[in-house]
Amino acid sequence: MARKKTQKKPEARIVRRKLPPLELRRLEDQVVLITGGNRGIGLAMARAVAKEGASVIITGRDEHTLHHAADQIKRDGGTVVSHVCDVRDEDSVDELFAAIHRHYSQIDVLVNNAGLAQRNAQVDHLSLEAWQACIETNLTGAFLCTRAALPMMSPGATVVNNVSVAANTAFPGMAAYSASKAGLLAFTNTLREELRPRGIRVISLVPGATDTEIWQQFWKDAPREKMMSAESVADAVVAALCLPANATIEELLIRPTAGTL
Known part of the structure; x- marks a missing residue:
């Protein structure tokens, strides 16, 4: 009996996202530092600004996760530097900025995203x-x-602080998180007025429920299907960063459309 020929399976094609043409990269020549850029909203923002041509610096406390995030950005064709940093520790922050100085002379966008x-x-x-x-x-x-970043920032630069709706909405059982975010909102509002004369924009990023790993810390069964994606938040941030130099969005409030949680 003739042996049946086994059909060879077609090889899987790996499709990688390429950067758009140079003239369409809206953040070309911009240096963007994103703390907590190794996962969730931070990683989504890092990938989005890298796609627009920015040179990205991402930080995180977990070295393995940080390197994996950097590899994702590089596979997309982006330029990225990663550095382990614990933003709670002044010495660790000083080490981060010493490393940044070795690569870049300025920071155009600082995104304070690291949080828990x-x-x-x-x-x-x-x-x-x-x-x-x-x-x-x-x-x-x-x-x-x-x-640490302000000495490296010039007129036209931008600070984005990831605040959360918890800054002005009461969530029982979340006193520490809410207090930290309310404090961050007050810090952001004060910083904006201090930096306005220097031509540095300050944006409060106020995302509603976003489908990220942070929910595992306090609500494992949260209805993820009602949440928006981290990529949606990142796209809104990129749009704000690409506004003309004489315009800004002071508070970027983004909410899911699928209903309240």
Whole structure:
């Protein structure tokens, strides 16, 4: 009996996203630093600005995740430098900016995105450790990075602080996270007025429920189908960054359309 020939399976094609033509890259020659750029909204923003031609610097505390994120951006054709940094630690932030100085002479966009949530807990069951972790990461980290970045920023530069709707909406069981974000909003509003005479724009990014890993920290069964994607938030940020130099969006509020959670 003749042996049946086995049909050879076609090889899988790897499709990689290429950068648009040079004349269409709206952030060409821009240097963009994104803290917490190794996952979630931060990584989505990093990929989006790299696609627009920006040179991207991403930070994170987890070295493995950070390198994986950088590899994704490089596969897309983007230019990226990654550096491990704990934004809560002043020495770690100083080391980050010393490394940046070795690559670049200026920062055009700083995105203070690094953040964490807390385990859902009422105030009388909230540990001091959980409280301090939120405040130090979400608020003090933004302060330390902003203070270090400003000497490298010139008129036309932009600071984007990822604030969250928790800054002005009460969520029981989330006192530490909400307090850190409310503090970040106040810091952002003050910073905007201080930097306005220097021609540096300051934007409050206020995303609603976004489908990222942060929900695992406090609501594992959250209805992800009602949330917006990190890429949607990133696209809105890119649009704000590409406004003319004499225009800005002071608060970028983005909400999902699938209903409230």
